[in-house]
Amino acid sequence: MKTKKTVFVDCNDTLIAVRHANRGEEAPAGFKAIERDGQYFHVMARPSAAPFLSALAQDDCEIVVLTGGSTRIQGLLLNLARLGRLVTDIIGYDLRGAAEVPENWVLVDDLQNGSISFEEKLSMLGITRKTVGETKYVQVVKQHCVQCVAFKGGEDKDPLSGLLDTVREKLGNTYQSK
Numbered sequence: 792m793k794t795k796k797t798v799f800v801d802c803n804d805t806l807i808a809v810r811h812a813n814r815g816e817e818a819p820a821g822f823k824a825i826e827r828d829g830q831y832f833h834v835m836a837r838p839s840a841a842p843f844l845s846a847l848a849q850d851d852c853e854i855v856v857l858t859g860g861s862t863r864i865q866g867l868l869l870n871l872a873r874l875g876r877l878v879t880d881i882i883g884y885d886l887r888g889a890a891e892v893p894e895n896w897v898l899v900d901d902l903q904n905g906s907i908s909f910e911e912k913l914s915m916l917g918i919t920r921k922t923v924g925e926t927k928y929v930q931v932v933k934q935h936c937v938q939c940v941a942f943k944g945g946e947d948k949d950p951l952s953g954l955l956d957t958v959r960e961k962l963g964n965t966y967q968s969k
């Protein structure tokens with residue numbers, strides 16, 4: 792049996808650029824507009840996101856979007872960006888605790904170690920400085936986390952595809968929760 796590999800990937804500024812908009816505001820070039828529950832969003836897929844996710848799917852990786860936002864809204868935004876079909880699952884903050892951490896995994900996020908949102912993302916996987924201890928925490932970040940440059944729209948100057956080798960290499964690292 793093949794080892795299950797999971798790529799957890801952040802949503803906003805990693806796979807898509809998203810901006811909160813005002814009602815009636817025109818979307819900037821390349822962005823699509825959507826309204827949900829009285830909230831207005833402008834969304835653009837990162838050009839390198841689809842090729843990046845497809846390459847990982849070809850490697851038999853499960854792709855789980857891990858987001859601090861709402862599972863439903865982030866799902867809508869990913870579908871609007873035509874990326875929804877490329878992901879296995881979406882876990883938002885409302886489903887925190889639903890994520891299972893397999894032996895081989897990475898987390899791709901535009902945020903880095905030290906940022907509260909990044910630490911919350913890891914805590915959604917049950918990994919906090921408190922639960923695993925400082926030494927192991929630092930080791931987990933080093934072995935399993937990959938930082939990408941934030942994408943805010945426009946040109947994708949630092950494409951996710953450039954991280955494929957690093958992601959594949961870190962997927963070879965194993966993780967024991969105990």
Ligand SMILES: [Mg+2]
Binds near residue numbers: 803804805900
């Ligand atoms: Mg982000």
